[in-house]
């Protein structure tokens with residue numbers, strides 16, 4: 176069968192194409208059309224033989240009912256045996272739009288549409304092309320998503336052609352779908368009303384009209400074995416790309432830690448806008464992290480794009496399940512077969528490095544503000560030489576009992592004058608102090624990570640101390656040298672020479688560039704807060 180593709184750019188000029196589609200529908204054929212949610216595969220809802228062709232074209236299981244699309248709210252009566260006030264209130268609030276209402280069905284609705292149920296799902300779509308086609312056909316149209324069953328729903332005419340070319344006579348191209356995920360499905364047959372499938376119309380919006388509304392437990396979970404599906408569609412493998420997809424819980428930092436600690440777990444990533452530069456994999460984006468509508472709009476397209484990369488295994492970022500995000504998670508969790516992974520607790524440790532003046536303290540303060548446990552290696556170094564500590568006695572034995580002030584505290588200047596300048600003596604100092612410093616940092620980091628906290632280790636010598644081996648991820652804070660010099664002059668009143676000496680005692684920028692997993696830039700022209708938000712929120 177040849178599949179004709181009609182581009183409907185300007186409805187007023189495309190009446191011939193709309194009429195051609197309507198004629199096919201009246202003749203019992205199947206036509207794909209755009210709606211504001213996803214592309215639909217339509218047939219006359221009152222013609223059982225026509226509806227069967229939808230199931231054949233999609234390979235859809237017979238027991239999964241279809242949504243009936245109408246062109247005006249009054250037409251609810253054509254297919255529903257009773258229309259309660261609550262249905263009229265929903266129609267007034269959300270139609271035309273991405274909401275499907277389930278009501279008791281009339282006998283004229285064939286069993287193929289309702290899959291043998293006593294109810295019918297009804298929607299009035301907002302897309303002008305969908306409305307024009309329903310009106311021109313003069314009958315309600317049963318229409319599921321226009322994809323092969325089990326795969327991602329189509330959000331462009333190209334997606335429909337990829338799945339349906341040769342299987343149906345015509346596809347109407349009305350551009351990319353505005354919402355990108357299927358309608359919210361609510362049943363008014365139960366009391367209280369129950370959301371069977373979340374979508375762009377949110378539970379909160381529905382509650383404003385209906386009062387109490389329940390969300391079916393299959394929204395974010397697989398249907399329990401042996402349990403009857405309220406909405407038969409929820410029991411099938413759904414929306415799945417060919418790549419084996421898993422979702423990583425947590426922030427982008429957690430995602431990157433997972434990647435690093437599970438080499439080979441993925442050859443592509445599904446991430447939010449702006450994250451691509453941080454991810455060392457082929458990456459496809461699906462919307463903005465804090466904008467679930469944009470995620471919905473992009474999700475299915477992104478899943479298809481993911482498959483076009485040829486990836487075998489992919490990891491996705493975890494969206495928030497609030498509002499429209501509930502619909503996004505509902506689709507993404509199913510696309511991933513509910514494979515949701517997270518880091519082993521001990522891996523959520525992040526090492527921060529960067530030269531003096533790069534702004535590490537500010538970075539760590541900002542991370543502490545969002546609940547991270549920050550371990551400052553300098554502070555631990557001071558702790559291990561407190562009066563009475565074994566390390567302090569060992570230092571006295573090695574460098575002289577008079578390295579203390581009269582009050583018993585360590586005189587760092589005197590110790591430095593004896594330990595530095597001679598490699599053997601510096602090594603001795605390191606051998607005495609470092610093991611205890613490292614032991615304390617490690618035990619504190621592991622305890623906090625075990626508690627579920629994100630742990631930040633701020634260590635001047637992150638790599639040469641070996642502390643990086645404790646970290647699931649290392650982040651380098653970068654600022655150019657003249658910026659760091661200016662900051663140190665202003666903040667600490669250091670001279671150029673003192674600054675140079677300090678820089679020489681630190682890990683070189685080359686080493687940091689080579690070793691660190693990712694970079695946060697903190698020159699005056701950089702927005703560090705924005706980068707932190709991207710990585711850690």
Ligand code: AMP
Pocket residue numbers: 239240241242277289292294295296318319320357358360371372405406407408409
């Ligand atoms: P699709 O048309 O592919 O977007 O899928 C329609 C969704 O609505 C599926 O999840 C169906 O199981 C669901 N649905 C359609 N009719 C009914 C009904 N009468 N009762 C419960 N769920 C329904």
Ligand code: MG
Pocket residue numbers: 319320328
């Ligand atoms: Mg579908």
